[in-house]
Amino acid sequence: MISDDELMKEVAGGSQKAFAQLFDRHSGKVLGYAMRLLGGDQIRAEDISQMAWMKVIKAAPSYKGSSSFVAWAYTIVRNTAFNELRAKRRRQEETLTEAVAESVTVASIETVISETADVSALKKRIDELPEMQRAVLVAYMTEELSYDEIASQLDISVSSVKSLLFRARQNLATALKEEA
Amino acid sequence: MSDWKKITEERPSADHRARVMMEAAELLKQNKAENPSRRWIWLDLGLLVGGFASLALVMRVFNQAPDEGAAPGLADASNEELSVALADPEMLEDSDLLAELDLLEELEVLEQWDET
Numbered sequence: 666m667i668s669d670d671e672l673m674k675e676v677a678g679g680s681q682k683a684f685a686q687l688f689d690r691h692s693g694k695v696l697g698y699a700m701r702l703l704g705g706d707q708i709r710a711e712d713i714s715q716m717a718w719m720k721v722i723k724a725a726p727s728y729k730g731s732s733s734f735v736a737w738a739y740t741i742v743r744n745t746a747f748n749e750l751r752a753k754r755r756r757q758e759e760t761l762t763e764a765v766a767e768s769v770t771v772a773s774i775e776t777v778i779s780e781t782a783d784v785s786a787l788k789k790r791i792d793e794l795p796e797m798q799r800a801v802l803v804a805y806m807t808e809e810l811s812y813d814e815i816a817s818q819l820d821i822s823v824s825s826v827k828s829l830l831f832r833a834r835q836n837l838a839t840a841l842k843e844e845a
Numbered sequence: 846m847s848d849w850k851k852i853t854e855e856r857p858s859a860d861h862r863a864r865v866m867m868e869a870a871e872l873l874k875q876n877k878a879e880n881p882s883r884r885w886i887w888l889d890l891g892l893l894v895g896g897f898a899s900l901a902l903v904m905r906v907f908n909q910a911p912d913e914g915a916a917p918g919l920a921d922a923s924n925e926e927l928s929v930a931l932a933d934p935e936m937l938e939d940s941d942l943l944a945e946l947d948l949l950e951e952l953e954v955l956e957q958w959d960e961t
Contacts, residue, residue, distance in 0.1 A: 678876065698853045719868060
């Protein structure tokens, strides 16, 4: 099977066939990531996904292939989605509680998830989280970004990131317990 | 992370695919114009080199063809013509002709040596 990096080289040269192959291989992950970041809003997620794929084509000539294609594509999706969220947040002037939540760890969230067999129920619960909580949680879990990275990309403080993660975990755990 | 992989995966609709492909076509055309693939570069280079080689071959063939009025090659000449040519000092000055005569003499010597 031809590798993602080889397909990207062909996309850089303008191959439609290679792009179609790359899209069919990863569009599910790209769209799914956009949907989780945007709370299951399929129309917005498809728009973000489409914008991300166009950025992939434009960036193909300079693509180095140093990381995996999916990780690179996730970064593009996240940046595009975060730009949307930032713009929306500025419009709404959303206020965040600066509660520091040092207890938030990947393991604690992974435990909650591993105890939940129903993936679709989990997706639904994540999509129901408040916008900023969901964006921080999904970026943190899927790409393992640091607090600093998420803070700078969403234009919020590190303590806000910790607080949002803490509340996201708490809300998710509560919702899943209620369901059980 | 494996659970998150399942969570962050959705099946894209046919409409979404069609819209992406339609918009992609324009950008891919731009990529093709700005970044031709190496395969095409090599093909173009190959055609260029092949063209030059063919041109050089044609030029060589034309240069080798005898001009009208020029002395005919010795290979096609009869014995009489050869003796006329040998008696003609102008023809003897022709270095190609002399080289061919030398070759013929060498061949005759070799043939005689074979017979003995």
